[in-house]
Amino acid sequence: MGEVTAKDLIKEFKFKLLNNEEAVAFRPVTTSDISRPGMEMAGYFTYYPAKRIQLLGKTEMSFYDELDEEAKIDRMEGLCTYDTPAIILSRGMEAPENLIEAADRVGVPVLSSPMTTTRLSSQLTTFLESRLAPMTAVHGVLIDIYGIGVLITGSSGVGKSETALDLVRRGHRLVADDSVEIREEHDNVLVGRAPELIKHLLEIRGLGIINVMTLFGAGSVRNFKRIGLTIDLEIWDQKKQYDRLGLDEETIKIFDTDLPKITLPVRPGRNLAVIIEVAAMNFRLKRMGINAAEQFSERLNHVIEESDREEY
The missing domain is CATH 3.40.50.300 (P-loop containing nucleotide triphosphate hydrolases)
Known part of the structure; x- marks a missing residue:
C-alpha cells in the first residue's frame, strides 16, 4: 500500500496551504473515505472520523457563521486532532481564524481549493483509492x-x-x-x-x-x-x-x-x-x-450425433 500525505495532495491538486507551514505535521492519509463534518459542526463528536480528510463546503461554513463565538472555537478545536491528516475548504473559501489557531496547535494542514465541494470530493476519493490500493x-x-x-x-x-x-x-x-x-x-x-x-x-x-x-x-x-x-x-x-x-x-x-x-x-x-x-x-x-473453441466443439458433437443416427 502506498503512502499519501497532505504534501502529495498539495502537489497533485495545487492546493493552497492556509496555515503556518512550520507548525504543520504531514501525517499519512490511511483511508480514501472523505468526511464532511456536518454533525460535528452541530456539536456531535461522538463518532467523529478523525483519521479521514475533513472537507468543509459552503453548507458547513454557512452553518459555522451562525454560531456564537464560544461554539465556533469549540467546533474548530473538535475538528483538529492529532489524527486528522488535513482539513480542506472548497470554493476557494478562506479559513476562519479559529480554525487556523486550532490547526496550528496540533499540526493539521488547512488547505484551500477553488473546486466545488462535490467535484473535489469525487476527485480526492478517486486519487486516494488509486494511491492507497493494495x-x-x-x-x-x-x-x-x-x-x-x-x-x-x-x-x-x-x-x-x-x-x-x-x-x-x-x-x-x-x-x-x-x-x-x-x-x-x-x-x-x-x-x-x-x-x-x-x-x-x-x-x-x-x-x-x-x-x-x-x-x-x-x-x-x-x-x-x-x-x-x-x-x-x-x-x-x-x-x-x-x-x-x-x-x-x-x-x-x-x-x-x-x-x-x-x-x-x-x-x-x-x-x-x-x-x-x-x-x-x-x-x-x-x-x-x-x-471459437466452443463453436468447434458444438459442430464436432453435431457431426458425431449425425453419424450415429446414420449408423442406426
Missing part, C-alpha cells in the same frame, strides 16, 4: 494490445522484452517492462504501471536499455493500464501436453481477482508477437460472447 510487483511485461492490458510473464531470458519490442513495432503500447506494479483499485480491477525509475524503458539483451517513447513516439507508451489477460511464456517441453483447442481455461489469482491465463510454449520459428496479438483479439471476442 500493491504488488510482478516480474513481466505489460502491453496494451487493442485495448486489452496483456501481462506477459515467464522465466528470465525467455523473450518477454523482445516480444514486447515486436508488439510496439506493430503499433501496440508499452506500459511496463521487467517490473510491473499492480494495484487492486476496485473489486476485480487490477491496474498495472511501471516503477518511476524504469518508466518507458525496455531492456533488450545484447542491445541494452532503449527509450520506447523516444524511439517510437508518445503513442507507443501508456502510463497505466487495467490488466485483462495474462500470457505465460515457457520453453517448449516435448513431454508436456499443451492445449490445442482452447477449451481449457486457466486462471491466475492476484489479490482477490482471477485473471484468465494462457500458457504459450516458446521455440524457434514461432512468431510470439503475432500469437499474442491474436490471443488478445480472441479474448475480446470471448468477452463479446463469441468462443
Whole structure:
C-alpha cells in the first residue's frame, strides 16, 4: 500500500496551504473515505472520523457563521486532532481564524481549493483509492494490445522484452517492462504501471536499455493500464501436453481477482508477437460472447450425433 500525505495532495491538486507551514505535521492519509463534518459542526463528536480528510463546503461554513463565538472555537478545536491528516475548504473559501489557531496547535494542514465541494470530493476519493490500493510487483511485461492490458510473464531470458519490442513495432503500447506494479483499485480491477525509475524503458539483451517513447513516439507508451489477460511464456517441453483447442481455461489469482491465463510454449520459428496479438483479439471476442473453441466443439458433437443416427 502506498503512502499519501497532505504534501502529495498539495502537489497533485495545487492546493493552497492556509496555515503556518512550520507548525504543520504531514501525517499519512490511511483511508480514501472523505468526511464532511456536518454533525460535528452541530456539536456531535461522538463518532467523529478523525483519521479521514475533513472537507468543509459552503453548507458547513454557512452553518459555522451562525454560531456564537464560544461554539465556533469549540467546533474548530473538535475538528483538529492529532489524527486528522488535513482539513480542506472548497470554493476557494478562506479559513476562519479559529480554525487556523486550532490547526496550528496540533499540526493539521488547512488547505484551500477553488473546486466545488462535490467535484473535489469525487476527485480526492478517486486519487486516494488509486494511491492507497493494495500493491504488488510482478516480474513481466505489460502491453496494451487493442485495448486489452496483456501481462506477459515467464522465466528470465525467455523473450518477454523482445516480444514486447515486436508488439510496439506493430503499433501496440508499452506500459511496463521487467517490473510491473499492480494495484487492486476496485473489486476485480487490477491496474498495472511501471516503477518511476524504469518508466518507458525496455531492456533488450545484447542491445541494452532503449527509450520506447523516444524511439517510437508518445503513442507507443501508456502510463497505466487495467490488466485483462495474462500470457505465460515457457520453453517448449516435448513431454508436456499443451492445449490445442482452447477449451481449457486457466486462471491466475492476484489479490482477490482471477485473471484468465494462457500458457504459450516458446521455440524457434514461432512468431510470439503475432500469437499474442491474436490471443488478445480472441479474448475480446470471448468477452463479446463469441468462443471459437466452443463453436468447434458444438459442430464436432453435431457431426458425431449425425453419424450415429446414420449408423442406426
